[in-house]
Amino acid sequence: MSESYSQHGSTDVLDRERPAAYVDPEVLDREHERWTPKKIAIWVAIALLGGVSWWMVALVRGETVNGIWFVFAAVCSYLIGYRFYSRFIEAKLTQPDDRRATPAEYDADGKDYAATDRRVLYGHHFAAIAGAGPLVGPVLAAQMGYLPGTIWIIVGVIFAGAVQDYLVLFFSMRRGGRSLGQMAKEELGTVGGYAAILATLAIMIIITAILALVVVNALGESPWGVFSVGMTIPIALFMGIYLRYIRPGKVGEVSIIGFVLLMAAIIAGGWVAETSWGVEYLTLDRVTLAWAVIIYGFIAAILPVWLLLAPRDYLSTFMKVGTIVLLAVGIVVVRPEISVPAFSEFASRSDGPVWAGSLFPFLFVTIACGALSGFHALIASGTTPKMVEKERQVRFIGYGGMLMESFVAIMALVAAITVDRGIYFAMNAGTGATQGTVEGAVAFVNSLGLTGVHLTPDLLTETANHVGEQSIVSRSGGAPTLAVGMAGIMHNMMPSLDLMSFWYHFAIMFEALFILTAVDAGTRVARFMLSDTLGNFFPKFRDHNWRVGAWITTAVMVAGWGGILLLGVTDPLGGINTFYPLFGIANQLLAAVALAVCLAIAANKRKFKYLWIIALPLAFDLLVTVVGSWQKIFSSNPAVGYWANHNLYKEAQASGAESFKAAATPEAIDAVVRNTFVQGTLSIVFVVLTLIVVLMAIIEVIRAAKGHEKESNENPYIESKIYAPAGMIETRSEKELEKEWRAYYAKHPEAISGSAGHGH
C-alpha cells in the first residue's frame, strides 16, 4: 500500500516545500492546558448553567418544569464531557498521532478511501448512526417518568456510548477500516470471532424485525400514513432514474426535488384520507401491512442499489438532519411546560402497560440508541474510518458524533413528555388492555390510578381528529407518540398555520423513511454475512455475483425478521410490550461485544492502568443485559419472564381453555405459547453468544497482564504528508500551520487532493 501511495507525481520541490503534517504535540498540550481568564470564564459559565439546569430538572419539584432546562442540562454536560473526559481518553488510551497517515491517505483511491473534511465527515457519520432508535426508545422510557431516562441518556452517553463509538472508530482506523467482525476474529481468536459474527447476525435480524414492527404499528388503520409512506417508494425510484440517466451525480439537486415531492405526498395524503376510495383501499390492518413490509423488504434488497437504496439514502439523510434541526428550534422557541412527574408510579413497579419490567435493568435497554448503541460499532467500523483525514480528528467525529445522537434522544424525550399522560398511556398500552376502542382505553387508563390523570373520550377523539387519524388508541411503538408530541411543538411554534395533522404525518413519514432504509440495508448486509458463512460449507455462496445464491440468502434473512415481525403484530400481549425489551437487550449485547473487542485491544497495547475506561461501561452494560436476560429467562413473574408466561399459557392450552388472561381465543393462547418460546429462545442465544465473546476478551486481558506479548494487528506506520486541524474550532498553532498549507497549495495546486482542495 505504501507503493501505490508514493506513486504521487511529487517532485523534490513539492517534498522540500511541504509544511509539517502535524502540530507539535507539546505545543498543542500547552495550548490545551493554558487557562486564560476568558477560557476560565467560559467554562465556569457552562458549569454553572449546567448545574442550574440539572437542579431545575432533577431537584426542583414544582407543578411543571420547562422543557428548555433539559436542553441546557444536556448541552452543558456534553460540552464538559467532551472537553474533559474524551480529552482524558485521548491522552491516556488512544494517543492519536498526526504524524501517522490514516487509511484515507495511504490507501487513497478517490472512492471508498478518501480524506474528508472533518466537519463534513462529522455530519456524514452522524447521519449514518442516527436513525429511528434514539427517537423511539426515550418515548417508551417515559413510562417511568422523565428523570431516569434523562439521567441515563446524558450520563450514559458520556461514559459509555460515546466512548464505545470513539474507540471502535479509532481502532478500526488504525486497522485500515476493518469491520467489527474482522477485528473480533483477529483479537479474540476463532471462537470469539465466530461468536461475535453469529451474535451480530442474530441481533441484526431482531433489530430489523422490531424496527419494521414500529412502522407497521404507526401505519395500521391510517390511510393517510399508508399513502404518504407508500409514495416514498415511487419518489425514490424516480430519483434513482434521474440520477442514473438524466442528471448523473446531481445529488443535492435530486434531494431537493425528492424533498418537495415528499412534502406534496404528505399533503396529498390528507386529501386521499378524506376520499371514500382512500379510506376503503388504504385502511389496512397490521397483518396486511406486515406482509407488505416483508414483500417490500425482499424486493428492495434484490433490486439494484442505484434504483432504490441509494436515492432513499439521500432522502433520508436530507430529512434526518433537517428534522432534527427543526425539532431543536421548536423546543427552544416554544419552551414547552412539562407536567409529567420525574418518577412515575411505574418507576417502582414492574407491570407498566408500555413495557413490562422494573426500572433496573429494563430502562437501560429500552433506551439503547442515544445512550449506548452497539449497532454504532458496525458503522464506526464501516465507511467512516476510511474517510478520516487525521488521527486526532477521531475524537471529534466518534465521541462528538455520538453526543449529537444523544441530544436527539433528549429532544425526543422532551417531545414525548409534552404529550398529556392520559393520551400517552392510551396510545402506548396494547390492544389487550384497551380493547382498541376509545371507551376501553379511557376505562383502562383511568383505572391505572395515576395522579393528575383523568382521560375523557372527548380528549382522545379530539386529539385523533387534530392529527388527522381515525383513532390513536393503542398506537404503540413510540413513533406515533413522538409524532403527536412533535406536532404539538411545531403547531405551537406557528399556531396560525393550523398544520397539526401535517406535522403528525411529517413525523410519521420521516421515521418510516429511516426505518425502511435500515430494513433494506440491514437485509443486504445480513445476506452478505450469511452467504460468507455458508461459503465455508458451500463454496458457491462465496460468489456474490451468483443471483440464485443472492436470492436464497435474501429470502432466508427476510424470513427471519419477517417471521418475528408477524409474531409481533399478532401478539395478543402487544408486540412492542413483549418484543421491545428483546430489541434493547440485543443492541446492548452488541455493545458488549464491541467493548470487549476494545478491551482486548487496549490490554494488548498494555494500557492496563486505563483499562477501566472500557471496563466501566462494559461492566455496567453486562450487568444490565445479563440481569435483563436472566429475568426474561428465569423470572417467575409471567409479566416479565418469557418462560414463566410460556408455561402458564401452555397449561391453559393443555386444559383446553377457550380464553386465558389477555388471550381471548384458543388461537391467541397458541400464539402466546409460540411467541414466548421464540422470545425465550432468542434471549438465551443472545446472552450465551455475548458471554462467550466477553470471556474470550477477559482471557486476552489476563494473558496480556501475565506478560504475553501479542503482535499488534494495527497496520504499519506510514508517515503522513497532509495536514488538517483536529476539532471544530482551531487552536492558534493549528491556524498558523493551516495558513502555511494554504500558501503551499496556492503555489503548488497540483498537490491538492481530496478535501484539502476546498480550503474552507
Place this chain on the structure above:
Amino acid sequence: MSTPVLDTVKDAFSKFTWFANGVLGGDKYEKYLAHHRATGCTHAPMTEREFWRDYTDRMEKNPGSRCC
C-alpha cells in the same frame, strides 16, 4: 452591487451548500477527480456518469448498515 453584508451572506451560503453537499455525498466525483489529478495517473478519469455507476455497483457488494 457588492456590499460587505451581501458578501457575508454569499459566503455563508456557499459554505452551507459545500457542507450540505458533502454530508449528502454529492462531492464524491469532484474528490475522485482531485485524487486522480494528484496521483498523476496517465489514463483518463472516469466520466461523471461512469463514476456514479461504478459507485452504486460497488455499493451493491458492500451496502453498509444503516443504523436503527
